[in-house]
Amino acid sequence: MILIFSTNQETTTNEVIKWLKALGKAFIRIHEDEIFEIKTDQNKVFLQSQRNSFFIEDITSVWYRRGGLNIKRLSYTNPSVNAHMNEVQHWLEDYVRATLKSKKHINKESNSDVNKLLVLEKAKKVGLEIPEYFLADNTDLVSLDKTIVKSLRVKNESF
Template identity: 65%
Template structure:
């Protein structure tokens, strides 16, 4: 039985499931709105939500896409009992999650949020080219128009700042100085690129896509600022073999067997930028005819 941990309406998950259905494989999809009760049956651990139920020893492979396993805590009238039982349940939940992660898997909930600073340090140790970067709480050492600003971790979305809306923090070029100090921020050298590269990694296999974002002012700095009227050109691309070998070493050192990696091609160099373990990959998959959804289904 295949276990898929995802979110409601997550389209990438649905596309992989279509392949599993075609292959006639049994699977369980767990979404973020499910809360499981931990039970025992036949001396085995059995968990049950309003939608799914299964013995954990029946699971043969796990795909952690997004979200996570949530458990209901039993409540007692006596508060001291509650405190003790919550502690005991924590260890039981930990056992369940670690047992599932020990199965054949694609990604893990426990390391799905990678630390960008540690990733960049590790990439440099392995020998990948990384644009120079530094942390600062002011713009005293920033070279204007030649430095970009990015988030330290992940791609946080600002939900509901305005009613029924959301926003994303994009990569931005620093054009002017600030008069006051601010929270410690990630600054990086602005690389003049030939094009960007998005590489999808799965168990030592790599599929790369060249993204010609510099051909449009709207996408020049951050290709995620999509231009629907003039879509960015994307084509299949092969990273040099030595770069692919270093990517494999990097992912193994971080205990990751799947993820999307971003590069910039500039002259004869490929600059590594970051890893997104749960990023979207359907776009490059369709554009380049990679069928990554089938690759994931096959692996599971």
Template identity: 65%
Template sequence: MILIFSDNNDRTTIEVIRWLASMNKNFILVNDDEFFEIHLREKRFFLQSQKNSFFLDDIKSVWHRRGGLYFNRLSYSNDSINIYMNETQHWLEDYVLKTLETKKHINKQSNSHVNKLLVLEYAQKAGLDVPEYFLADNTDEVLLNTTITKSITGNVILDSLSDNQDGIMYTTIIEEADKEGFFTSFFQEKIEKDFEIRTFYFEGECFSMAIFSQNDEQTKTDFRKYNNEKPNRNIRYKLPGEMEIKIHELMKMLDLNCGSLDFIKSGNLYYFLEVNPVGQFANVAHHCNYPLFKKIADYL
């Protein structure tokens, strides 16, 4: 049995599931709004939610796309008993999660969110070029027009409670100093790019796409500011062999066998920006005709 963790209506997950269905493979899809209880049946761990149920030892492979395995905890009215109950359930949950990670897997719930600062340090150790970066809580030493700021975490989605609209924190060029201090933020050297590269890494292989975002003022600084009227040109791209070796070293350091990596090509250099273990790669598959969905289905 194949176990898949994902968000509701994630298009990448849907494409892989289509392949699994065509291959007549049994799978369980767990969405991020499900909560499981742990039971014992026939001396075996049995997990059950309102939508799904399965024996732990029936799972042969796991794809941690997004979301994860979340639990409901049982409780009694007696607080003294609940202290013991909570501790016991914690260790049962820990056992289930760690057991799933011993299965054949694509990424793990335990390291699905990486620390950007550590990633950049590891990237340098792997021999990748990284733009100069620093943290600051003011702009006193920020060089205007040659420095960018971006989220210190992954992609940040801002929820608006007033009008039901979401927002994204984009990469931004610092054009003027701020007179006041602010919360610790991430700053990085602005690299003049020839084009950007999105690389999907899977089990030692790299599948890359060049994104010509610099030809459009709207996407020049951050290609995620998509211009639907005039989309960026995206083509299949082959990184130099030594680059792919360094990427493999970085992913081994991070204990990841799957992820999306972003680079900037500038002259003869490739600058590493970040890696997202759960990043979208459907665009890489579609624009470049890579059989990524089938590769994942075959692996599972």
């Protein structure tokens, strides 16, 4: 079964899903607002949200488009129990993520935030044809229908 990570109503994902359905491929789409609980059933690890549920061993491949895997953390009133269970939950989450990471992938959450300029340079160095591009701090020189615009995101900075 194919596991797809995507944002809600993401157009590219919707188009790929149309093809998967036409090809009769089994898949599960995880949306960015889903929160999963880690459970066990029949001695196997089972993930369940309000929308989806699946055994991680049934996943054969993963397509990380956008979003991520959000896992619910339980909390307990007793501080000692809470500290112990927090560690247990961490190891369970780590196991789930490592197991999914070991499957065949198209993209991974762990490398989803890449520097687009470095990617373009590397692609050019290995001989791939890349479109011409330029950097600008406004869109005055953008030709409609001829220019692809990508933001160079700045994280955790305020201006």
